[in-house]
Amino acid sequence: MNIGDASALSGVSAKMIRYYEQIGLIPQAARTASGYRNYADADIHMLRFIARSRDLGFPISEITGLLDLWRNTDRRSADVKALAQARVQDLRHKITHLADMADTLETLVRSCAGNERPDCPILHNLETEAFPASGRCSHHAGPHANLNERITS
Amino acid sequence: MNIGDASALSGVSAKMIRYYEQIGLIPQAARTASGYRNYADADIHMLRFIARSRDLGFPISEITGLLDLWRNTDRRSADVKALAQARVQDLRHKITHLADMADTLETLVRSCAGNERPDCPILHNLETEAFPASGRCSHHAGPHANLNERITS
DNA sequence: CTTGACCTTCCCATTATGGGAAGCCCCATA
DNA sequence: TATGGGGCTTCCCATAATGGGAAGGTCAAG
DSSP: OOOHHHHHHHOOOOOHHHHHHHHHHHOEEEOOOOOEEEEOHHHHHHHHHHHHHHHHTOOOHHHHHHHHHHHHOOOOHHHHHHHHHHHHHHHHHHHHHHHHHHHHHHHHHHHOOOOSSOOOOOHHHHHSSSSSSSTTSSSSSTTTOOOOOSOOO | OOOOHHHHHSSHHHHHHHHHHHHSSSSOOOOTTTOOOOOOOHHHHHHHHHHHHHHTOOOOOHHHHHHHHOOTTOOOOOHHHHHHHHHOOOOHHHHHHHHHHHHHHHHHHHOOOSSSSSOOOHHHHHHHHHHSTTOOOOOOOOOTOOOOOOOOO
């Protein structure tokens, strides 16, 4: 099966399949004589597993471990659970952060007349709110600080 | 005042100050004879405004407009409010998405024994959950689809 | 005058994804 | 059989915002 079919069946774009192969998330695909990648049903299965993992917020760096556990029939379900739990915590953390921003902004929005006059508490807040206080921080984020995890809608 | 002082006073890293200048978010800084950037209090003010805007989740692309409104004393507060409202909506949308993922994962986590045995409903779900259904989508995200908005903690 | 702290520019890395070009391959239809 | 269109290959580029680090100039204090 060519990469186009694998893509259609797994829901992972051909671009991404090649990328996953390139970064070593999935093994090198078999090739036909003319160089076309060739996939079997087991590969589709794996691609779907990856897609679903991405959907649930796992970064690729964690999916490596997830795939290892998946393939290892001697795994301990506790290990899987631990990975998932960490992910949930991370998600909750991000949600809290976003909700804090949204709440603050919403409060400001409600306090703004939203008319033809120029005076606006939103701008006032942006202008004067304390900087060393508040949640602002410049320290290095952890390995999973990014939020671009299959959130495309 | 040199860039280091401007950074300390505004809370924006020197790297970012240069970057903001480079992409045109802020005007070219004045330079001393030897080429050092020179900042005045008004510049610090502007940098703080930007930092606070980032804190509240505004992407840089929107801060341009925010700065314009800030400087324009003929502005209508309605325009500011509209920008902020859109931002709130966006944040809520992202929160919903993350919460959906977290809830699904949490359900799976709760159903997993987490012991020495290999059987695990989490892996089972990742393996078999339908792909065309669920929230998976490959369509292009809008201009503000990224979630990397000063979420570093 | 030296030294160390600061500044400059330039390049690179990050995350996951898509766009697009140049060129080869394969099959169906004329 | 020839040809065309669609699929495949690799390679480079862009995204958003941020930091790291190197090579080299500058400034101020000792």
